Amino acid sequence: MFGVYIHIPFCRKACTYCNFHFSTNLRNTDDMIRAISGEIELTALPTQGIKTLYFGGGTPSLLAPSALKILFEALKEKTDFSGMTEITLECNPEDISIKSLKSWKDLGVSRLSLGLQSLNNAELQAMNRAHTAEQSLKSLSLIGEFGGFEVSVDLIYGTPWKTDQEWQQELEFILNLDHVQHLSAYALSIESKTQLAFQIKAGTVLAGKDERMIAQFELLQHEIQERGWEAYEISNYCRKQHRAIHNSHYWTFVPYYGFGPSAHSFDGHQQRYHNHANNARYLSEINAAQLPRIEERLSDADCLNERLMTGLRTIDGVEIAQLHRFHGDWERENRQQILHFIEQGLLYKVGDALQLSASGKLISDRIISDLMWVE
Amino acid sequence: MKNIRNFCIIAHIDHGKSTLADRLLEYTKTIDKRQMQAQLLDDMDLERERGITIKSHAIQMEYELDGEKYILNLIDTPGHVDFSYEVSRSIAACEGALLIVDAAQGIEAQTISNLFMALDHGLEIIPVLNKIDLPGAMQEEVKDEIVELLGCERDAIIPASGKTGLGVFDILRAIIERVPAPKGDPTAPFKALIFDSVFNSFRGIIAYFRVIDGEIRKGQHVKFMNTGMDYRADEIGVLKLTPTPKDVVRAGDVGFIISGIKEAKEVKVGDTITDFNNPALQSIQGFEEVKPMVFAGLYPVDTEDYEDLRDAMGKLQLNDASIVFEPESSAALGFGFRCGFLGMLHLEIIQERLEREFNMTVITTVPNVSYIAYTTKGEVLPVNNPSDLPSPDKIKFVEEPYISASIITKSDWVGPVMSLCLDKRGILKNQVYLTSDRVELSFEMPLAEIVFDFYDRLKTISRGYASFDYSPIGFKESHLVKMDIMLNANQVDALSAIIHRDSAFDLGKKICKKLKELIPKQQFEIAIQAGIGAKIIARETISALRKDVTAKCYGGDISRKRKLLEKQKAGKKRMRSVGNVDIPQSAFMAVLKLND
Ligand SMILES: Nc1nc2c(ncn2[C@@H]2O[C@H](COP(=O)(O)OP(=O)(O)OP(=O)(O)O)[C@@H](O)[C@H]2O)c(=O)[nH]1
Ligand code: SF4
Ligand SMILES: [Mg+2]
Numbered sequence: 001m002f003g004v005y006i007h008i009p010f011c012r013k014a015c016t017y018c019n020f021h022f023s024t025n026l027r028n029t030d031d032m033i034r035a036i037s038g039e040i041e042l043t044a045l046p047t048q049g050i051k052t053l054y055f056g057g058g059t060p061s062l063l064a065p066s067a068l069k070i071l072f073e074a075l076k077e078k079t080d081f082s083g084m085t086e087i088t089l090e091c092n093p094e095d096i097s098i099k100s101l102k103s104w105k106d107l108g109v110s111r112l113s114l115g116l117q118s119l120n121n122a123e124l125q126a127m128n129r130a131h132t133a134e135q136s137l138k139s140l141s142l143i144g145e146f147g148g149f150e151v152s153v154d155l156i157y158g159t160p161w162k163t164d165q166e167w168q169q170e171l172e173f174i175l176n177l178d179h180v181q182h183l184s185a186y187a188l189s190i191e192s193k194t195q196l197a198f199q200i201k202a203g204t205v206l207a208g209k210d211e212r213m214i215a216q217f218e219l220l221q222h223e224i225q226e227r228g229w230e231a232y233e234i235s236n237y238c239r240k241q242h243r244a245i246h247n248s249h250y251w252t253f254v255p256y257y258g259f260g261p262s263a264h265s266f267d268g269h270q271q272r273y274h275n276h277a278n279n280a281r282y283l284s285e286i287n288a289a290q291l292p293r294i295e296e297r298l299s300d301a302d303c304l305n306e307r308l309m310t311g312l313r314t315i316d317g318v319e320i321a322q323l324h325r326f327h328g329d330w331e332r333e334n335r336q337q338i339l340h341f342i343e344q345g346l347l348y349k350v351g352d353a354l355q356l357s358a359s360g361k362l363i364s365d366r367i368i369s370d371l372m373w374v375e
Numbered sequence: 376m377k378n379i380r381n382f383c384i385i386a387h388i389d390h391g392k393s394t395l396a397d398r399l400l401e402y403t404k405t406i407d408k409r410q411m412q413a414q415l416l417d418d419m420d421l422e423r424e425r426g427i428t429i430k431s432h433a434i435q436m437e438y439e440l441d442g443e444k445y446i447l448n449l450i451d452t453p454g455h456v457d458f459s460y461e462v463s464r465s466i467a468a469c470e471g472a473l474l475i476v477d478a479a480q481g482i483e484a485q486t487i488s489n490l491f492m493a494l495d496h497g498l499e500i501i502p503v504l505n506k507i508d509l510p511g512a513m514q515e516e517v518k519d520e521i522v523e524l525l526g527c528e529r530d531a532i533i534p535a536s537g538k539t540g541l542g543v544f545d546i547l548r549a550i551i552e553r554v555p556a557p558k559g560d561p562t563a564p565f566k567a568l569i570f571d572s573v574f575n576s577f578r579g580i581i582a583y584f585r586v587i588d589g590e591i592r593k594g595q596h597v598k599f600m601n602t603g604m605d606y607r608a609d610e611i612g613v614l615k616l617t618p619t620p621k622d623v624v625r626a627g628d629v630g631f632i633i634s635g636i637k638e639a640k641e642v643k644v645g646d647t648i649t650d651f652n653n654p655a656l657q658s659i660q661g662f663e664e665v666k667p668m669v670f671a672g673l674y675p676v677d678t679e680d681y682e683d684l685r686d687a688m689g690k691l692q693l694n695d696a697s698i699v700f701e702p703e704s705s706a707a708l709g710f711g712f713r714c715g716f717l718g719m720l721h722l723e724i725i726q727e728r729l730e731r732e733f734n735m736t737v738i739t740t741v742p743n744v745s746y747i748a749y750t751t752k753g754e755v756l757p758v759n760n761p762s763d764l765p766s767p768d769k770i771k772f773v774e775e776p777y778i779s780a781s782i783i784t785k786s787d788w789v790g791p792v793m794s795l796c797l798d799k800r801g802i803l804k805n806q807v808y809l810t811s812d813r814v815e816l817s818f819e820m821p822l823a824e825i826v827f828d829f830y831d832r833l834k835t836i837s838r839g840y841a842s843f844d845y846s847p848i849g850f851k852e853s854h855l856v857k858m859d860i861m862l863n864a865n866q867v868d869a870l871s872a873i874i875h876r877d878s879a880f881d882l883g884k885k886i887c888k889k890l891k892e893l894i895p896k897q898q899f900e901i902a903i904q905a906g907i908g909a910k911i912i913a914r915e916t917i918s919a920l921r922k923d924v925t926a927k928c929y930g931g932d933i934s935r936k937r938k939l940l941e942k943q944k945a946g947k948k949r950m951r952s953v954g955n956v957d958i959p960q961s962a963f964m965a966v967l968k969l970n971d
Contacts, residue, residue, distance in 0.1 A: 186926035187924055188926070189926050210921055210922045214921055234924060234925075234928075235926055235928075247929055250928075250933065256930060258931075264934075274931060298934075302934075302937065305937050305940070306933055306937050309928070309937055309940065344898065362921065362924055363920055364925070365923040365924055365943075366920060366923045369943040370947070372944045374945050374948065
């Protein structure tokens with residue numbers, strides 16, 4: 001069993017908060033598609049067992065159907081799609097039309113992850129998004145009318161521009177749409193080297209208050225619970241039985257192959273590798289028939305820490321037995337710390353698993369870091 | 376003996392001593408061009424990286440002039456004020472000194488202090504106007520300054536460049552013609568001055584000496600007059616590029632001795648070596664012990680490494696007799712050592728050497744000077760650590776060390792320099808114009824005031840055009856108080872500082888603010904307070920951590936995020952806790968970074 005991730009490193013505009021790898025120069029897309037299919041060709045992909053395929057970015061939806069088709073064909077050449085359970089395409093509202101939806105359906109896309117982020121024009125503009133709130137609403141109704149896709153929506157909260165009330169309205173609107181089964185709700189993080197980080201440092205944007213982030217997180221939990229949705233990961237929420245399969249596999253250490261600049265791969269054990277996050281360099285290496293890989297060998301400590309980190313973020317938590325595969329003394333060494341977190345109501349122990357409480361989720365990075373195995 | 380010349384090279388920092396030494400070694404063919412590298416004598420890694428000399432280096436050269444063969448013993452010295460004791464020892468082994476002056480900089484503070492040191496020992500001074508290849512060289516102005524300072528003839532000054540080699544032959548001729556040959560009695564009982572010692576992990580301790588009278592032979596039974604210990608001279612020799620064994624070293628010459636000495640304490644720099652059976656009547660007058668100027672606590676990051684730290688400090692002391700240390704303990708930091716240093720650069724260097732040579736990362740506490748407390752009971756207590764200061768009701772008064780500071784600057788900057796020094800509790804003692812636009816200002820000021828943030832501010836206000844030198848002048852009574860820092864009402868002993876009453880309020884506020892920046896949020900609120908006795912003079916609050924969450928954790932995020940959180944954890948493991956508050960290492964040095 002394995003998944004495939006394809007990174008499409010292009011966007012129409014650069015969102016101010018974004019630290020993903022992309023270029024806004026769209027002239028090279030054809031070369032890039034050829035190179036990515038070249039990388040697929042160069043890779044020894046198992047002929048059987050692919051379960052999920054995910055087009056991420058960047059903005060895969062800006063590609064012409066013919067370009068996407070080249071990638072599908074390159075993959076099908078190497079591996080048998082018959083066991084495929086999910087094919088996701090990240091898309092932005094400005095790219096949604098009956099025509100594009102039809103072309104994606106024809107290619108076999110089963111799930112759309114729609115980057116809405118906000119339903120407020122002032123906020124969209126402040127973040128330099130390429131679409132308006134009207135386009136967002138329109139795209140949602142088009143998808144609903146067209147039907148036949150699993151639909152996930154991305155929203156951002158805790159920004160300097162969104163009031164609690166606006167957040168509540170956005171949530172209610174999205175969660176009440178029958179054809180939306182999944183929500184990825186991201187607390188805005190200010191990543192270094194982004195335009196937003198620069199604006200905040202320069203004082204042209206005021207960072208959102210912690211209080212606002214906390215209130216909006218709590219609002220989110222409330223709305224989710226009220227509707228019987230599942231909070232199955234810190235940033236991921238869904239109707240029952242509608243978890244994202246590809247993304248969930250990241251947290252259960254299923255192997256995946258990543259293609260395209262900056263894409264990451266994992267062998268399911270202790271080996272990760274990733275491609276250079278540089279389009280020109282990626283192109284020239286593939287043209288020279290080389291895989292542009294940087295390898296990373298995971299130590300036992302790395303493996304334990306990754307399981308701790310991803311596990312604690314999920315609804316089922318992390319099973320201690322999973323950690324003890326890498327370090328048999330982990331629980332004993334961390335007993336005091338664990339008890340302390342439990343007493344503070346940040347952590348639960350359920351059977352053999354540790355799970356974060358709602359307040360624990362809010363400071364999950366600190367809790368995870370404190371429990372890591374670092375010599 | 377008449378063909379031996381012993382001389383040292385002295386100057387202000389960076390005026391080109393070591394570079395000129397390179398040229399002398401090259402022109403006398405002591406080394407060939409292939410072996411040449413810049414500042415060859417700076418052989419410690421730290422010296423090479425920082426581009427400064429830390430230790431004096433002696434080396435023997437041979438040179439033929441007008442058909443006569445000469446032996447020239449050169450000692451390159453450091454320029455930084457922290458290491459001026461190295462200069463004073465080197466001077467004691469010589470009859471002459473090259474006084475180097477950078478033609479683009481002119482006379483600076485250490486030019487003057489090192490010159491006076493050499494004159495005190497009756498050395499023949501050869502002034503060298505260096506770096507004349509520089510476009511900014513002001514040959515005539517700087518010559519004026521030198522003539523004024525030395526009272527020498529203008530044509531006694533040798534223009535030179537250590538970079539191009541210009542003037543090097545003139546310098547060699549001047550050394551031979553002007554520096555007197557050593558005086559001494561080759562037939563008298565053996566007598567030599569130890570002017571340096573180094574530790575070599577294979578050979579043990581190597582002592583460097585200058586023979587005054589008589590001669591020493593390999594295998595001779597010798598006595599160190601001061602310590603009273605006696606040894607067999609297993610190996611003796613002269614200091615070429617590497618120590619070169621000889622059977623005999625004679626009066627006037629510089630040499631080394633290896634005699635199975637294991638303990639650094641047995642070799643006192645300044646001691647006299649003589650023959651065991653036929654000793655000299657009188658020892659040579661030695662050196663004053665170097666006194667540490669600043670003290671700081673050094674603690675192992677990992678409390679279990681205490682013994683390793685002791686070991687490392689002991690080994691460092693073999694090489695650097697100027698460090699002193701004694702055990703101390705702190706509630707916040709555990710067991711460590713209170714160490715005395717010659718200055719802040721010296722502290723920094725020791726810290727770095729511990730890290731490099733012994734793989735020991737240490738937490739350093741805020742440095743302080745040494746105070747003297749007079750108690751109501753009539754006791755006189757040295758205070759090297761703020762926590763040693765008795766409580767206010769038991770103190771009659773406290774004295775702090777003062778220095779005489781000399782600052783040389785352009786006349787344009789006199790105003791700002793003056794106000795900086797007055798701000799630092801300085802008292803102007805003298806003001807002398809060296810030339811029409813360069814002034815030497817003399818102040819008396821508390822040593823404590825130059826420990827923190829003095830050099831940097833001096834450099835900034837003078838745009839780099841100010842040099843500074845100081846020497847201790849004794850103790851004076853001052854209105855000093857001990858300021859304590861509390862985190863959630865728990866006093867952090869390692870953050871206490873002795874400060875002047877008048878700056879307490881301002882300093883307290885700044886420290887609290889800095890600590891707020893440096894201490895990470897915890898799951899509860901943290902109150903930071905500065906207090907004198909029971910009185911709180913400043914307060915800040917670190918709010919509780921309520922939000923710390925990563926939005927995305929997919930394929931590529933996993934290893935990036937893991938590394939970030941692992942790094943956080945590693946940092947936290949190195950923190951110390953007081954009460955329930957975790958304090959990062961950087962906080963213990965917070966006072967030094969108040970203006971960042
Ligand atoms: N242009 C020029 N630069 C020189 C000359 N002599 C030395 N320098 C440069 O000046 C700097 C300091 O030279 P050093 O020889 O290390 O000076 P120093 O006096 O030994 O310094 P300390 O031992 O730290 O006091 C180096 O960057 C040298 O390259 C010279 O004659 N001309
Ligand atoms: S569209 Fe997505 S990938 Fe592109 S800049 Fe915006 S947030 Fe980043
Ligand atoms: Mg030097």
